[in-house]
Amino acid sequence: MEMVVTGQEEVKPFNVDWLKSVRGCSQLVLKPQTTAEVSQVxxxxxxxxLAVNPQGGNTGLVGGSVPVFDEIILSTALMNQIISFDKVSGILVCQAGCVLERLNEYLEEQGFIMPLDLGAKGSCHIGGNVATNAGGLRLLRYGSLRGTVLGLEVVLADGSALNCLTSLRKDNTGYDLKQLFIGSEGTLGVITAVSILCPQKPKAVNVAFLGCRSFAKVLETFTTCRAMLGEILSAYEFMDExxxxxxxxxxxxxxxxxxxPFYVLIETSGSNSTHDEEKLNNFLEQAMASGLVTDGTMLWSLRERITEALTHEGYVYKYDISLPVAKLYDLxxxxxARLGHSAKNVVGYGHLGDGNLHLNVTADSYSHSLLDAIEPFVYEWTARCSGSISAEHGLGFKKKQFIQYSKPHEAVVLMQQFKAMLDPKGILNPYKTLPSAP
Amino acid sequence: MEMVVTGQEEVKPFNVDWLKSVRGCSQLVLKPQTTAEVSQVxxxxxxxxLAVNPQGGNTGLVGGSVPVFDEIILSTALMNQIISFDKVSGILVCQAGCVLERLNEYLEEQGFIMPLDLGAKGSCHIGGNVATNAGGLRLLRYGSLRGTVLGLEVVLADGSALNCLTSLRKDNTGYDLKQLFIGSEGTLGVITAVSILCPQKPKAVNVAFLGCRSFAKVLETFTTCRAMLGEILSAYEFMDExxxxxxxxxxxxxxxxxxxPFYVLIETSGSNSTHDEEKLNNFLEQAMASGLVTDGTMLWSLRERITEALTHEGYVYKYDISLPVAKLYDLxxxxxARLGHSAKNVVGYGHLGDGNLHLNVTADSYSHSLLDAIEPFVYEWTARCSGSISAEHGLGFKKKQFIQYSKPHEAVVLMQQFKAMLDPKGILNPYKTLPSAP
Known part of the structure; x- marks a missing residue:
């Protein structure tokens, strides 16, 4: 196992993000295997x-996972050990570099699943998921990582280890420090291990795929669906034509x-297949839609691979927006209408159940004038609806200057104070998440 | 409405906690109605x-809600307005002083419920619930406040207001500042308003009450129950004889x-009464227990009023412990065995589904020697099992010196740094949550 990577070609994959939209020029990748080694580094x-760029599976979409200049890349790739799993409580403890899909496979053998799932599961690391507070496809059912992550081990900027790796569902002894690291994108500390609450593997999973005549129908179907499927509804995803x-x-x-004009993917996950199918069939009858309950894997592919398909269009301007659901598609x-023929495609899809729209604009190649037509318009539009300009992707390098559209000035100042306190020299993932001081 | 309360008799109820175990000697209670007034104060x-003791419904169990000396009491009693409720998303925004039960009644009329429920619901305030990260009876089903609280408005020690009162299910723009205030027991800021995600009111609620021959049977029943009731299981509570x-x-x-020797209360909440009853009946047949499905209100009373019943015993030494479920009752x-006849009663009950034991020791009156027999034994025992010495009650005044049994030294130091940063003069709820500096 290569723990030190040097050489321009060898380091290159670590310098470029998955979207190939940003590129750093680091000359050194370190791959520690233990927390003690991370501390040493x-x-x-x-x-x-020396500045450090923590990196998990390098699947982020906002340029947060690659260096901006020549930061040393600290990869969690070799920190891939499962530490423990308790079948009674469903609590998994593992190193930060475990790949999400591997963890899910491991758990499925024991009758459990990970509480999160996302398109990048085959390469993303659980540490990176936590560092970016990844949302994904199961959030509607199992909630966010803020609830399912029970403990973290984190190495701070000065190398000291903070062990908050408890395996308890409830612990009210002092401030919940781990929350500060969830979603901090490697700017406050390096997550080295995670304790996470995993749900039981559902005995029955059903998927339905529906066509809807309008976005109003998508919303109406959601309301009906939530009422009739209740606790077994595990995903409500939409995409446009x-x-x-x-x-x-x-x-x-x-x-x-x-x-x-619109499509909806509905997933149910439950403990009784007879009951679940009855609920789903009742719903489909009521919805009187052309829904079919068939090969879920194929249907999920359609949804999960939209991001990948879009990259084939050329350059993709990606926006990950939270909005009140009723206004979601208006954006x-x-x-x-605003971009007209200057864009190749303007598409919308996302986790409707969470109020989360993925707005993507494609063009043959990057153009500054197209960007100017999109931004800050998209952020201003979102701010007017009190939405979030980054629902789940984070701010990273690309969105950090836009934080003020979703956070008041006082909040940003406080975040900067936390950053200064925990990383006084500013060595951890510099130029990310927080705007440069004015 | 009395916004300023003075006079020894009038202030007395605010000086004494619900358990009548601690008493301050404040001479002034202020009851602001708006966030601007809280800022002014x-x-x-x-x-x-001047030191300030923020106070909600004053139902806390660790002496965190009353002054230690003559702190000014800042009561949220008059901040009881509902600001908005959105029926599509289920998001409620309200002032901090709203009483939990009132909120739940308001929501029930619209087909929703609060995601938390606890014995003190008739008088506790939602702001106090959030400030103490209250757990309660619905945590197993709807998760903790760390996931359901979507936004907070907080007034900081210097009077500046921090508006993080978003109504979005997902928002990854910067650090999640609100998490620091959840569970900080009023020591970092005063919560003035809360945005919270509320689940739909279940169409069917069933309650079963079972007797179990041993604690091993309680655990076995839990495993069976979780497998057979799956997603509709909303509470699994136990109590001893x-x-x-x-x-x-x-x-x-x-x-x-x-x-x-043991009793178990099982609650299911679901969207289809036929399915739910079938699941529950199948489970009860399998469990072959003397379970009966009957008046849930009465059964919940038995469980919810244990705390109240215990106060009639005389003095109560209360411990709220998180442990791996298998070891839960050993404590x-x-x-x-340890206390023998020196205690009147040693009882155990709690939220088994969450790994949360409420251990209570009663005696005719307070005795220092009995306390010495219990502590630090109970904390050492808990620490050996990597448990938490306060699962949901918090640390307040009574438990703050024991934080080191559940948190490493580095974590406590970091908490103290946060406290110093956010409240440099130490005016907010002094002598609470964090141990006195050595």
Missing amino acids: LRYCHEKN KCMEVVERHLKLSSPVADS VTDMR | LRYCHEKN KCMEVVERHLKLSSPVADS VTDMR
Whole structure:
């Protein structure tokens, strides 16, 4: 196992993000195997004032996981050990570099699953998921990492280890320090191990795919669906016809239902297949839609691979927005009207159940004038609706200057104070998450 | 409405905690109605170096809600306005002084419920619930406040207001500052408003009450129950026979099942009464227990009023412990053996589904020697099992010196740094939560 990587070609994959949208010029990747090694690295870097870029699976979408300049890359790739799993409580403790899909496979063998799932599961690391507070496809059912992460071990900027790796569902002894590291994108400390509450593997999973005549129908179907499926509803995802076109064109997947302006993917997960199917069938009858309950894997592919399909279009301007659900699609319509032919495609999809829209604008290649037409318009639009300009992707390098659209000045100042306190030399993932001081 | 309360008799109820175990000697209670008024009060107190004791419904169990000396009491009693409720998303925004039960009644009319419920619901304030990260009876189903609280408005020690009162399910723009205030027991800021995600009101709620021959049976029943009831299981509470005796003796409630060493209360909440009853009946057949599905209100009374019944015993030494479930009851057995006849009663009950034991020792009156027999034994025992010495009650005044049994030194130091940063003069709820500096 290579613990030190040098050489321009060897380091290159660590310097470029998954979208190929940002590139650093680090000359050194370190891959520690233990928390003690992470401590050693940070202690040295802290002493020598060397900047460090913590990196998990490098699947982030906002340029947070690669260096901006020549930061030393600290990869969790070799920290991939499962530490413990308790079948009674469902609590998993593992190192930060475990790949999400591997963890899920391990758990499935024991009748459990991870509480989160996302398109990048095959390469993302659980430490990176926690550091970016990843949302994903199961949030509607199992809640966010703020509730499911029970403990963390974190190495601070000066190399000291903070052990908050408890395996308890409830612990009210003092401030919940781990929360500060969840979603801090490696700017406050390096997460080295995670304790997480895992739900039982559902005995029955059903997927339905529906066409809807309008976005109003998508919303109406959601309300009906939530009422009739209740506690077994585990995902309510939507996509527009433009998404379907892109997926069909680039990935040769085909829509299982008749062409519609909107599509909805509904998943149920429950403990009794007879009950679940009855609930779903009742719902489908009521919805009187062309829904079919069939091969869920194929249907999920359609949804999960939209991001991938979009990259085939050329350059992708990606926006990950939280909005009140009723207004969710208006942003896509407005953006499409605004950009006209200057964009190749303007598509909208996302986790409707969470109020989360993924707005994507594609073009043959990057253009500054197109960017100017999109931003700050998209952020101003979102701020007017009290939305969030980053629902789940984080701020990273690309969005950090826009934080003020979703957070008041006092909050940003307080965040900067936390950063200064925990990383006084500013060596941890510099130029990320927080705006540069004015 | 009285916004300023003075006079020894008038202030007395605010000076004494619900358990009548601690008493302050404040001479002034202020009851602001708006966030601006809270800001005014804190700005003044900050300037004049006056200590402030934020107080909600004063139902806390660790002496965190009353003054230690003559702190000014800042009561949220008049901040009881509902600001908004959105029926599509289920998001409630309200002032901090709203009483939990009132909120739940308001929501029930609209087909929703609060995600938390606890014995003190008739008088506790939602702001106090959040400040203490209250757990309670619905945590197993709806998760902790760390996941359900979506936004907070907080007034900081210097009187400045921090508006993080978003109504979004997902928002990854910077550090999640609100988490620091959840569970900080009023020591970092005063919570003035809360945004919280509320679940739909279940269409069917069933309660079963079972007797179990041993604690091993309680655990076995839990595993069976979780597998067979799955997603509709909303509570799994246990109590021992000593609890039942106390409830019968002092509250004249009677056990609905034959005398047993242990009792279990199981609640299901679901969207389809036929399915739910079928699941529950299948489970009860399998469990082959003397379970009966009957008047849930009465059964919940038995469970919820244990705390109240215990106060009739005389003095109560209360411990709220998180432990791995398998070891949960060993602590009660060990404590009973240790104390022998020096205690009137040693009882155990709690939220087994969450790994949370409420251990209570009663005596005719307070005795220092009995306390010495219990502490630090109970904390050392808990620390050996990597448990938490306060699962949900917090540390307040009574437990703050024991934080080191559940948190490493580095974590406590970091907490103290946060406290110093946010409240440099130490005016907010002094002598609470964190141990005095050595």
